Amino acid sequence: MKWFLLFFLLFPAFARAATIEVCKTCEVQAIDDAIARAKAGDIVKVQSGIYAGPLFIDKPLHLIGIGRPVIDGLHKEHVFYLRADDTTIEGFVIQNSGSSYISEYAGIRVEEAKGCRLLNNIFENNTYSIYLAKVDGCLVAQNQITGNAKDEVLSGNGVHAWYSSHIVIRQNDVQRHRDGLYLEFTPDSLVEENVISHNLRYGLHFMYSPGNRYFKNIFAENQTGVAVMYSKNVEMLQNRFEKSWGRVSYGLLLKDISDSRIFGNRFSKNTVGIFADGITRILFEQNDFKNNGWAVNILGNSEENIFSKNNFYENYFDVATNTMSPLNTFADNYWSGYRGYDLDRDGRGDVPFRPMKIFGLWISRYPELVSLLASPVIEFLEMAEKVFPVLTPKSLEDKTPSMKPLTAKL
């Protein structure tokens, strides 16, 4: 954040720059012509109209579209190819990048640059919409990004960041790509207030990207909402994970994550709200889990995680695990399935709640058992298991279940 304040403090320096107008009746009629004429730091104003790509930018410039000019990549290479620091691209429609099995073509590709600003553009029908490679400091905001992804092989990601850092992705609408947002080896970045939906694989996918923060995003109807892998010190606050339905669909997939906070999020109507594989010291607090198949499936290789003050409403299975001796803590959560009582009136149930059902265990191992959902045979086994736990861990319990739903206080 500090870095960005610095960036904005330097902003008045642009004011001294010259402006070049581009339009069909202007002196300069082609954008690449304007780029060639401009000096570093100049502003290129493009009036509405359709202009052909690909465009190559090799010096710091500010390209501003007036009245939404369209840049058509004509299905060749990248529509914009940016290899310059401190460049702005704002107000364009950017469409029809190339598509290839070998190269990763994008609507805007930024490479080895510092400080780019990609604002308020509309992306359509690009393989990748924005591709940041080895970029330090880039603001991607208020873009409408719609991909053309039909299968995972030929399609690309909405915003793809690779070996970059200090990226801010804010208030974008990203849909119909392979992954909505993809961050790999991209630490210290901020993703907030985006709406990310209908992506083929993950809404947000990040790996090896420690210190990232994800605030107030909506992930809806992606195959999996968010997949977080091999990272530390991640913060996920107040996001919504909705309607990731399917055999391998999760609201939030956590793999090898440690020392992070997952706070005040809402998980609803996912096959699995959170799937956790090898996570350590993560605090899950004040999240709402509602109408999921499984609210939380936490594998046995996860340790020292804390689930506290979350609300579990009407999930078919609240918690599942594959170990008999889980090492995570559940405390002070509200469980809509809890039928205990509170004689001492301290707001916490006097009988521990055991959120794991045996059928949840079986069904995740043998998916065809879904056909026996709600069968009396299963209910009977469930009851027997409750009385004499054999297959579910005794230690997986909330000793202080809240009697009432908890209202989130952030």
Add this chain to the structure above:
Amino acid sequence: MKKIFNSPVVTIALFEFRENIRNKWLLIYGLSFLIFSGILTYIGTGDPLQASASLLNLVLLLVPLFSLVFGSISFSEALPFHEILVALPISRRDIFLGKWIGLGTGLVLSFLLGMGAGSLIQFNIAQQGFGSYLLLLCLGCCLTFIFLSISFYVVTLARKKELIFGWMLLLWFFFFVLFDVLVFGVVLLFGDYPLEIPVLILMLLNPIDLARVMLLLKIDLAAMMGYSGALFQKYLGNTLGLFIGGGALALWTLLPAWLGLRTFQKKDL
């Protein structure tokens, strides 16, 4: 129209229907739906998902059990009277179908009234998914006729009247409990193989399971479980699925009824 109304099937069906609505067992049957559905929804108000699952199981338990037992008793008790009817210039088909329709209508009516009155209490569920509630009622009606058909068929086959009641309980136990244990065993034993199609076929082989799966797909429980793309959803979850499921249920209704009729036509009374 008057001709249809005066046809022997209708005459016998009407007589049978009237005879049955006077039967106290049918009243008890309807009342039990009223009471149990009321209790279930009252307990389960916090969790409509759980409540609708319990309501479903209530229907799946009571409807087949009562249809089997009441159907078989009613049919076998009526055989001496059928003897008198056979001596009249009407066909045995008319007698059989009339009995089947009249009795089935009586059962369905008392089921619907019981559940319907119960639904006044459970407006919560009705609001959340009126469509699935209607489907539940439809499935209950289908199951009534299916198990009535089965009971009639067994009665026409049975030599010893005293054993019929036992047979009915056994059949009910098989369809309601044993079959699921079987499916469970199959899945656990052969879980390493692709089992979707075999399990789907197994579901078609048990009307109770079929009804349950159809309703669960409707209330999106199974979709939530992650099978929206899977075969169940594909074959049973959509409109086509309703037709496949409905077709299988129709077959389950008609096949035993037809077999029963065939045996009845040759049976010495």
Add this chain to the structure above:
Amino acid sequence: MITIQSLSKHYGRQKVLDGVDLTVSDGVLFALLGPNGSGKTTLLKSLLGIVAPDPSGEIIFNNRSILGKKSYKRHVGYMPQNPKFPPHLKVRELVTLFEKLRQKKGVHKEKLAADLQIDRFWHKPFGELSGGMSQKVNILLCFMFETSLLILDEPTLGLDPSITFYLKQLMREKKTEGKTVLFTSHVMAEVEEIADRMALLVEGKIYTVIAPQEMMRQRKSKTLEEALHLFWNKTNPDEKNI
């Protein structure tokens, strides 16, 4: 006229009727006489299509084969032994049901109902009727239609004496109207009293078809019982228990 040709019936391995040949001409009171279990009821039920006889036999009624048919039953009235009527059904409703199913008015309904005093329980369900009351309704259902053949299975069994008298009168009356009345009985005095002709049926076989009076005349006996005793000892010396 009813002609029965080599009619047999097996229940599993058990043979109940064994090649029965019998002709019953019109306008007679015909008795099937035999001990319990001799196959009398099975023979009647075969005539009514209640029991399907073995396919080798044949039954002709009014010059037509009737096996597997139903329309001839318009001409047949039937009075079963110990009828079981549905318990919630009212007498009135059953009578209406019969009229509807036969698509005919029970022309003798009023007279019979009055004679038998059925009016008193006309609106009662069968579950509340005594055995005697049920028997009265049984008579009503059989005789209220105009049919050319009446089949009665042990009609006097369990009837109280006054009704028995009425029923016998009714049977004679029908005969004089030119109708055929076929009934079974194991009571020889009754057969002697009312039957024009009788067939002796033992273990599924017909032993003789004769007028009871003729049988008594031939054996020079005062009662049919005695005549039959003599007949039986001559025919089958080993068998004494008729």
